[in-house]
Amino acid sequence: MENHTILLEDGKISGVFSRQQFEQKRIPSDTQYIDADGAWIAPGFIDTHIHGYGGFGTDDAMFDEYNVKDAQDSMIQLSRLLVKSGVTAFNPTVYPAVKDTMTGAIAKIASVMGKEDGARIMGLHLEGPFLSLEKPGVMRLGTIYPVDLDCMEQFWNAAEGHIINMTVAPELENMSRLAGYCNNRGIILQAGHTNASYEEIIQGMQMGIFHCTHLFNAMRRMEQRNPNAVEAILSHSEMSCELIPDGIHVHPGLIKLIAQIKPADKIVMVTDSLRCTGQNTGILYANGDTMVYKDSVFRRIEDDIIGGSAITMIQGIKNLVQFGFSVENAVKAASLNPARAMGYSNKGIIAAGKDADITIFDKDFIVRSVIAGGELKFKG
Numbered sequence: 001m002e003n004h005t006i007l008l009e010d011g012k013i014s015g016v017f018s019r020q021q022f023e024q025k026r027i028p029s030d031t032q033y034i035d036a037d038g039a040w041i042a043p044g045f046i047d048t049h050i051h052g053y054g055g056f057g058t059d060d061a062m063f064d065e066y067n068v069k070d071a072q073d074s075m076i077q078l079s080r081l082l083v084k085s086g087v088t089a090f091n092p093t094v095y096p097a098v099k100d101t102m103t104g105a106i107a108k109i110a111s112v113m114g115k116e117d118g119a120r121i122m123g124l125h126l127e128g129p130f131l132s133l134e135k136p137g138v139m140r141l142g143t144i145y146p147v148d149l150d151c152m153e154q155f156w157n158a159a160e161g162h163i164i165n166m167t168v169a170p171e172l173e174n175m176s177r178l179a180g181y182c183n184n185r186g187i188i189l190q191a192g193h194t195n196a197s198y199e200e201i202i203q204g205m206q207m208g209i210f211h212c213t214h215l216f217n218a219m220r221r222m223e224q225r226n227p228n229a230v231e232a233i234l235s236h237s238e239m240s241c242e243l244i245p246d247g248i249h250v251h252p253g254l255i256k257l258i259a260q261i262k263p264a265d266k267i268v269m270v271t272d273s274l275r276c277t278g279q280n281t282g283i284l285y286a287n288g289d290t291m292v293y294k295d296s297v298f299r300r301i302e303d304d305i306i307g308g309s310a311i312t313m314i315q316g317i318k319n320l321v322q323f324g325f326s327v328e329n330a331v332k333a334a335s336l337n338p339a340r341a342m343g344y345s346n347k348g349i350i351a352a353g354k355d356a357d358i359t360i361f362d363k364d365f366i367v368r369s370v371i372a373g374g375e376l377k378f379k380g
Helices: 019-023 071-085 099-110 149-158 175-184 198-206 229-235 252-261 313-322 327-334 336-342
Strands: 004-009 012-018 040-043 045-050 087-094 124-127 163-168 188-191 240-243 267-269 284-286 289-294 297-300 306-308 358-361 367-372 375-379
Touching: 012 019, 040 327, 045 071, 045 124, 045 313, 045 327, 045 336, 071 087, 071 099, 071 313, 071 367, 071 375, 087 099, 087 367, 099 124, 099 149, 149 175, 163 175, 175 188, 188 198, 198 229, 229 252, 240 252, 267 313, 267 327, 267 336, 313 327, 327 336
Parallel strands: 045 087, 087 124, 124 163, 163 188, 240 267
Antiparallel strands: 004 012, 040 358, 284 289, 289 297, 297 306, 358 367, 367 375
16 A cells, blocks of 8 residues: 555554545644655564574573573574564574473573563474484484473473474374374474475374474475475465575575465565574584585585575565565565464554554665564664
8 A cells, every 4th residue: 555654552553544544633743753755664574483693592592602691681682683674573493402401591582571672572483302303404413302291391381381383393203292282382383304204294284283394494305206294285275384585495496386386375484594694704603503604504514504594584575576476475474474373463464453563674675664562673
């Protein structure tokens, strides 16, 4: 819509008005105005899979050698930085680790909720530890272990009930018991780091697993006579999927194919960015490993395996448009779709009664202003 005004009051969107409708309203004299000046006004971006950015990350809660003064402060700094790329809400994503270390990291990150003053922490995303040993990616094998409900209970208690989503390998033994536990607590399970067959993904759907982590990555390659997770996810419209749109994790041609196969509302853009994102020179660190920025992604030095992306959400939207998405569908992939996938009913859409989370960006995909919770958090 052009020539419309969005009115924000008490942290909520109170209405969207045409010029004529707005001129008829009585507006308090101390109202703050932001002129979009022809730029796009979008719902605030929501990153449901992010490890870090700008030198701050969830692994700061795990590794003392990073010389981070305070792991909680690291999350607050991350919150402040993310609004500059249009993010108003995010799920800090925790790497798998030995049980006590992971439990401590979960507790530290959860303790920040409500103290952040930039993008809001919605809850935690646990990327493991119940993953496939055959598809670990850069996860260290000693941190991946079988399904353990006592362990899961320990994580849940440490998070004070703030685990939102969790990446699991659906084919693992006792997964149905874990799924029941998570379904009862509102935890969104997503298939990832999995060696599952086509049939095992279908079984996962029957357990309530309807979302997947970074489609194509840490999964078996497509096979025409022996279909697996990728084919099952693509062929079932009920399944939504994370997509890392850096053009490296998934080739742009395949991204176009995904857009043709999957319903537009089932594509969830994520960054999967590391703490070293934005620090793309020299020797870098993430998840206890030494990384190098190479070919537009971060790679682990010891084996050249991709460790994570180096993009922001606004860069991801720009890339999706270059790969053939409309601006509207690219924005939905970064806002409305993740909100729906995570059950955030008040986010991801500009409508009366919804949270006042707004990102304004121009035709060059430069973020101009960000409002989170009704407060101006960034002005470029």
